[in-house]
Amino acid sequence: MRDIGLAVRELLTAEVRHAAEAWFGGQKSAERLARAAWSVLTEPGDGVAGELIASLGAEDALEAAARATRRPADSVALADATARWRPRWDAGLVEAALRQGVRRDLQFVIPGDAGWCAATDALGAHAPVGLWVRGDAAVLGRGGASVGVVGARAATPYGELVTTDIASELAADGAIIISGAAYGVDGAAHRAALRTSSPTVAFVAGGVDRVYPAGHAEMLQRIAETGAIVAERPPGAAPTKWRFLARNRLIAAASAATVVVEAGVRSGSLNTANHAATLGRPLGAVPGPVTSSTSAGCHRLLREYGAVCITSPDDVRELLGLGVDHPLETRGDPELTRVSDALARRTPRSIAEIARLSGLAEGSVIGALGLLALSGAAVERNGGWEAG
Missing domain, CATH: 3.40.50.450 (Rossmann fold)
Known part of the structure; x- marks a missing residue:
């Protein structure tokens, strides 16, 4: 990692960077570490942090935040924000998070990663700085x-x-x-x-x-x-x-x-x-x-x-804007309606059971099922029939 100032080195110590390298390897390790540190410093949706990161990048934003903790900030918003971040400006907290990530086999994804949820970018300054993931x-x-x-x-x-x-x-x-x-x-x-x-x-x-x-x-x-x-x-x-x-x-x-x-x-x-x-x-x-x-x-x-x-x-x-397959119109045919009503989703039923529920002869049920199957309104599965 490049030299980004004494105050930031106090947060991203050699131990922290070693933990990051052990976990992240060469995959954007500097950027990933800076964003992981931001996830420790801030509460979710911190707009000041989001704007700072968007303007300067995660590493330089840390440096700007560090400077603001040492002298009067350029704005009231930044002054208020650094007051929020100062109690967590602790290398031990960042190192503990990284080491727990390794122990629990977690992932920390950031913008640009294949696993990044790009849809959250719509939140603008309130988008997440990174996402901790357990699983895939x-x-x-x-x-x-x-x-x-x-x-x-x-x-x-x-x-x-x-x-x-x-x-x-x-x-x-x-x-x-x-x-x-x-x-x-x-x-x-x-x-x-x-x-x-x-x-x-x-x-x-x-x-x-x-x-x-x-x-x-x-x-x-x-x-x-x-x-x-x-x-x-x-x-x-x-x-x-x-x-x-x-x-x-x-x-x-x-x-x-x-x-x-x-x-x-x-x-x-x-x-x-x-x-x-x-x-x-x-x-x-x-x-x-x-x-x-x-x-x-x-x-x-x-x-x-x-x-x-x-x-x-x-x-x-x-x-969602997806097409919907409309089943065969059954209202004009009482037998189709009765057989359709007797079908369940994800629970295959036998011809005999459908006949009992619909009050129709098994021959009539078989004929109706054939017509319903043509439209996708009935599906034969696991030795029975269910709604399509």
Whole structure:
């Protein structure tokens, strides 16, 4: 690393740089180390740090910050920012983060990396300086559809059912399901994706090495094995209320569209929805009973934010701008309708079971299934038939 000043050498000591070289190797090690240091110094979304880095680069921005800690800053904003950063200007904190990254086999991705989530660049000065990743960082840089599915922690059975239906179908189609690993809707979305053996991404408020919430330890391990757990704060950082709110902007930015399944009037999911709307990203909300407090936030999104009403996975596909295959029109043929109604998604049913459920003879069921199969509305699988 080039000489960037005494004050910065106090932060990026020989021990810190040795730890960085051991982890990063020759892969943009100086830039990566500077951004890792910034992730230790700042809270997520620090706009002053973002502007400084965008203007000077991560290394020179550290030098400018170091100078500002030694003498009056050029602006009130920078003076306030250096007051925030000064308590963390500690080489030991940076070294500890790097060594934990090595121990836990984490990755630290920065702009320009193959695994960088370029969609978060839309946050401008409030974009992350880097992302700590447990799992496969390549999932972040993958092209294609990504859907943020968020909602109430205290989800109702209705909310979990709708979440599972939407997330499992979209994941099976190849979409990346993004959420926040919380209880309720978040957990249902991740688990639905995992059941289809599809990668899913969890943006968390603390360090990626922390298991939070504790009840999701097994789920988080499975996410890390096939997808990615992502954070802005370094390993060991505790999740706090502010960091949850800051994390929400990443879910909105990383997602091509955001769907809120259930949300109370004070739900943090409305914060995610607001970020999506501010970024101009498609926003959807699932309606619920007008008497349900857990759907009040969704109804507000539909009424005041212009959110699209989501009642099925096809609605989300349209929100993403994807084509939707419309099944064969069945309303004119009672037998087709009855057989179609007797089919389930992802649960193959035998001819005999379909006949029993539809109230038709098996011969009529076989004929109807043939017509439904032509349009893709029915699929033969594992010795039975299911909805297409």
